[in-house]
Amino acid sequence: xKVLLINKYSYLKGGxxxxxxxxxxxxxxxxxxVSFFSTKPKLxxxxxxxxxxxxxxxxxxxxxxxxxxxxxxxxxxxxxxxxLKVFYNNKANSLLAKAISQNNFDIVHxxxxxxxxxxxxxxxxxxxxxxxxxxxxxxxxxxxxYNLFNFITNRICLDALSxxxxxxxxHNCTNDSFFDRLIKVxxxxxxxxxxxxxxxxLFIAPSLYIKDILVKAGYDERKIFVLPNPISIxxxxxxxxxxEFFTYFGRISKEKGIDMLVGVADNLPNERFYIVGAGxxxxxxxxxxxxxxxxxxxxxxxxxxxxxxKVLGRSKAVLIPSLWPENCPYAALEALAMGKPVIASRIGGxxxxxxxxxxxxxxxxxxVNDLINKVKKLANQSKSEYLxxxxxxxxxxxxxxxxxxxxxxxxxxxxxxTKSIG
Numbered sequence: 001x002k003v004l005l006i007n008k009y010s011y012l013k014g015g016x017x018x019x020x021x022x023x024x025x026x027x028x029x030x031x032x033x034v035s036f037f038s039t040k041p042k043l044x045x046x047x048x049x050x051x052x053x054x055x056x057x058x059x060x061x062x063x064x065x066x067x068x069x070x071x072x073x074x075x076x077x078x079x080x081x082x083x084l085k086v087f088y089n090n091k092a093n094s095l096l097a098k099a100i101s102q103n104n105f106d107i108v109h110x111x112x113x114x115x116x117x118x119x120x121x122x123x124x125x126x127x128x129x130x131x132x133x134x135x136x137x138x139x140x141x142x143x144x145x146y147n148l149f150n151f152i153t154n155r156i157c158l159d160a161l162s163x164x165x166x167x168x169x170x171h172n173c174t175n176d177s178f179f180d181r182l183i184k185v186x187x188x189x190x191x192x193x194x195x196x197x198x199x200x201x202l203f204i205a206p207s208l209y210i211k212d213i214l215v216k217a218g219y220d221e222r223k224i225f226v227l228p229n230p231i232s233i234x235x236x237x238x239x240x241x242x243x244e245f246f247t248y249f250g251r252i253s254k255e256k257g258i259d260m261l262v263g264v265a266d267n268l269p270n271e272r273f274y275i276v277g278a279g280x281x282x283x284x285x286x287x288x289x290x291x292x293x294x295x296x297x298x299x300x301x302x303x304x305x306x307x308x309x310k311v312l313g314r315s316k317a318v319l320i321p322s323l324w325p326e327n328c329p330y331a332a333l334e335a336l337a338m339g340k341p342v343i344a345s346r347i348g349g350x351x352x353x354x355x356x357x358x359x360x361x362x363x364x365x366x367x368v369n370d371l372i373n374k375v376k377k378l379a380n381q382s383k384s385e386y387l388x389x390x391x392x393x394x395x396x397x398x399x400x401x402x403x404x405x406x407x408x409x410x411x412x413x414x415x416x417x418t419k420s421i422g
Contacts, residue, residue, distance in 0.1 A: 001414065002033040004099060004108045008116035010038035010065055011045035014251070016112045016137040018330050019206075019229050021048045023109070023135075026230065026403050035061075035103055037096060039068040039116050064099045066092040069116055083183055087190055089118045096121055100128060107131045107414050110200075114140050114187065119196045126199040131417040134197075135204040137327060141197055142217035143168065144184035149255040149324035151175035154366075156325060161217045163192055201417040204410075206328035207349025225413055228352075229328045230406035231397055236309070236337035238394050242386050243316035243340070245272035245298075246375060249308060250331050252279035257321030257345065262288055263368040264319075264375055265297045271379060273319075274311060276300045312338050317378050320344035323366060328353070336360075337397045339390040343374050359393040 007020045027034045034049070041047050047063060066089070069082045085092075099105075108125050110132060125132050140146040143160040150157040150173040157173040168174075169185040176184070191197060203224045205211035215221050252258055258281055265273045275285070278301055289297050303311065312318065318335035320326065325348025332353050335342050342360035344350045354360045361377065363370040381389070 001107070002103055002105045003027055004035045004037055004103065004105045006037045006108060006113060006117065006121070007111040008039060008113050010036070010047045011041035012048065015330050017048065019135065019137065020111055022230055022232065022403070024049050026407055030407055035064065035099060035105070037064045037099055040065045042068070061102055064095050066095050085118065086115055086183060086187055087118060088120060092118060092121065093124060096124055100130070105130055107133060107417060110134045112137055112140070119191050120194070122196050122199050131201045131420070132199065133202050133204060133413060133417050134200045135206065136210055136214065137206070139210070139213060141219070142213060144188040145174045147255055147324040151254060154254070154323060161213070165189060201420055202413055204413065207352055209325060209349045209352070210327050227406065227409055227413070228401055229330065229333065230403040231330070231333040231337055231401050232403050233337050233397050236334065237313070238339035239313040240339060240387055240390050242383065244314050245274050246317055246319055247274040247276065247311060247315040248319045249276035252277045252282045252285060254281055255322065255324040257323045258285055260321040260368050260371055261319060262292065262294070262297070264372050265294050266292055267372050268375060269296055271375065272296045272298065274298050274300065274315070276303055276308065276311060278302055309338070312340055315340055317341045317343050317360065320350065321371060322347060322350070324348070326350050333397060333401055336393040339394045341378060341389045341393055343371070343378060353396070359389060359396045
């Protein structure tokens with residue numbers, strides 16, 4: 001079988017790219033012919049799969065990279081040109097045609113494509129009768145606000161589920177500039193009017209929650225298969241020690257509930273907290289920590305995989321205080337794989353992973369007091385209680401997120417998609 005993976009970023013930027021990397025390596029391991037279509041990586045970043053997809057001479061036939069569109073720090077004319085490429089990009093279309101002619105793909109597996117890779121690439125694949133499977137990493141299919149988080153009210157926004165994007169455009173739930181908001185709403189209506197996503201053969205939903213959202217928005221339930229993200233447990237060494245501090249790692253932005261961590265640290269001065277990552281809220285976070293004179297909060301930039309694992313190994317638990325409905329976050333899966341309990345918001349797909357008093361705790365979304373109580377509860381566990389929870393954490397990943405189980409189910413989905421086209 002020949003598979004083409006498509007994702008808008010070719011470097012390890014976030015959870016979607018992490019998934020694509022895991023998926024590509026899993027397919028290659030099972031001797032599936034894998035090619036990759038994406039945009040060129042930013043300076044300082046390496047392309048996913050470059051080490052796992054054969055010799056250097058073969059990479060030109062397996063990895064296809066078009067230009068990364070930039071919408072910042074550009075003259076107005078160049079910005080307008082790049083906006084037009086959101087709707088039609090001749091260079092990207094020609095490159096896709098080249099990839100198809102060289103490889104004769106049996107199936108195309110797309111991930112996040114919007115804004116960077118024109119969604120009309122889907123039309124090209126559809127015309128050539130190539131089955132398309134899409135893993136739905138966020139809520140972009142139902143709302144141009146891809147995380148459903150209203151940055152004005154700090155609540156979930158479901159106003160666009162019926163396709164009424166203008167309502168969200170005017171109340172500006174994304175808190176964007178007029179220009180950025182205009183691009184997003186135009187692209188949303190463009191995809192709807194062209195029926196772009198209706199041409200996808202099957203959808204993979206990493207959580208029951210996101211499947212339910214898709215169905216509410218009008219997607220055919222028969223075309224949606226729930227399949228949580230895989231994670232290779234062999235890459236994570238379990239540590240049973242009760243740890244020294246609580247850790248958050250990931251994007252530092254408002255929808256991640258970062259302010260709550262400051263509130264917890266302020267109320268629990270005897271506990272230490274590590275915050276690892278970067279994002280638009282980091283400078284403001286630094287100011288808040290300095291103003292409150294919090295000595296028990298340690299802020300770190302992105303860490304290499306090996307360094308992050310060392311931090312996780314020394315952690316008591318991983319905190320996921322998200323205000324937006326996370327889908328199937330790798331932060332939770334990585335923590336559990338290392339035997340670390342997770343304390344997370346009771347929202348979205350997280351509740352399908354974290355079970356109270358078994359592999360961690362959930363708390364009422366947005367409640368600092370409830371989060372404080374759960375942190376105290378874990379910190380006060382006996383060694384035997386913590387050990388049991390640690391083992392349960394590891395077992396959760398082993399039983400439910402195994403790459404081998406994922407591969408078997410994925411092949412069934414691929415085969416079904418192929419038959420549906422035929």
